[in-house]
Amino acid sequence: MCPQNSIVSTISLSTFDKVVIELGIGDGQLLEGLINYENSPNTCYVGIEIDAAQIQKASDRMTGKNIFLINESIEKVIPLLPDNFADQFIFVLPSPKYIDREMESQWTLLYQKIYKKLKEKGTLTLVTEVTNDLLEPVSNDEFRTWKTWLASIFVTFGFTLREVFNECPLHYRSHFLEQFMADQLRIKIITLILEKPHYKSI
Numbered sequence: 528m529c530p531q532n533s534i535v536s537t538i539s540l541s542t543f544d545k546v547v548i549e550l551g552i553g554d555g556q557l558l559e560g561l562i563n564y565e566n567s568p569n570t571c572y573v574g575i576e577i578d579a580a581q582i583q584k585a586s587d588r589m590t591g592k593n594i595f596l597i598n599e600s601i602e603k604v605i606p607l608l609p610d611n612f613a614d615q616f617i618f619v620l621p622s623p624k625y626i627d628r629e630m631e632s633q634w635t636l637l638y639q640k641i642y643k644k645l646k647e648k649g650t651l652t653l654v655t656e657v658t659n660d661l662l663e664p665v666s667n668d669e670f671r672t673w674k675t676w677l678a679s680i681f682v683t684f685g686f687t688l689r690e691v692f693n694e695c696p697l698h699y700r701s702h703f704l705e706q707f708m709a710d711q712l713r714i715k716i717i718t719l720i721l722e723k724p725h726y727k728s729i
């Protein structure tokens with residue numbers, strides 16, 4: 528595992544073609560699957576997770592010169608990254624404090640920082656879910672309203688919406704995703720691929 532302050536200099540000085548950062552990686556199942564799927568030794572994969580027991584499991588799963596796992600909060604690590612640094616952030620099933628509508632005022636700053644740390648044309652892949660307040664099946668209306676709200680919020684941060692689909696990417700697998708996907712009437716998942724646009728100089 529990597530100390531948070533050395534990682535930034537290590538990655539900055541290295542010659543990776545791409546930097547992919549997963550936030551809140553849990554036990555690392557998804558990141559491990561992604562690394563195998565992409566088979567890209569010139570991509571640097573960074574996983575950040577606050578829970579020591581979880582990141583230990585992740586560290587037991589994978590090692591490699593291009594894999595950096597950090598046991599720290601995303602709030603502490605993200606500001607340490609240089610601006611225009613990452614090609615992709617991945618945030619799968621963020622805790623409610625990072626995505627719930629009721630807590631919006633608490634999380635907008637985090638995504639604004641993520642935006643700054645992305646390269647132009649870089650993306651944030653956000654996989655998240657909606658449930659009904661009474662834990663009843665989510666109606667089509669509820670789902671549509673939530674989806675429209677979510678996309679519109681990220682557009683206000685400067686992102687453009689490259690893609691949106693009503694499931695998770697097919698090669699993404701994790702314990703939580705499997706649990707959530709087993710209850711598709713009451714837990715509706717979507718994926719937003721949000722892009723930091725390329726600004727043309729005038």
Ligand SMILES: C[S@@+](CC[C@H](N)C(=O)[O-])C[C@H]1O[C@@H](n2cnc3c(N)ncnc32)[C@H](O)[C@@H]1O
Nearest residue numbers: 551552553576577578600601619620701702703
């Ligand atoms: C619902 S789980 C999803 C885990 C993983 N993405 C998956 O799909 O299995 C949320 C994860 O975010 C982690 N987490 C919560 N707050 C965090 C923070 N401030 N910094 C880093 N990780 C955090 C939790 O410990 C937990 O592992």
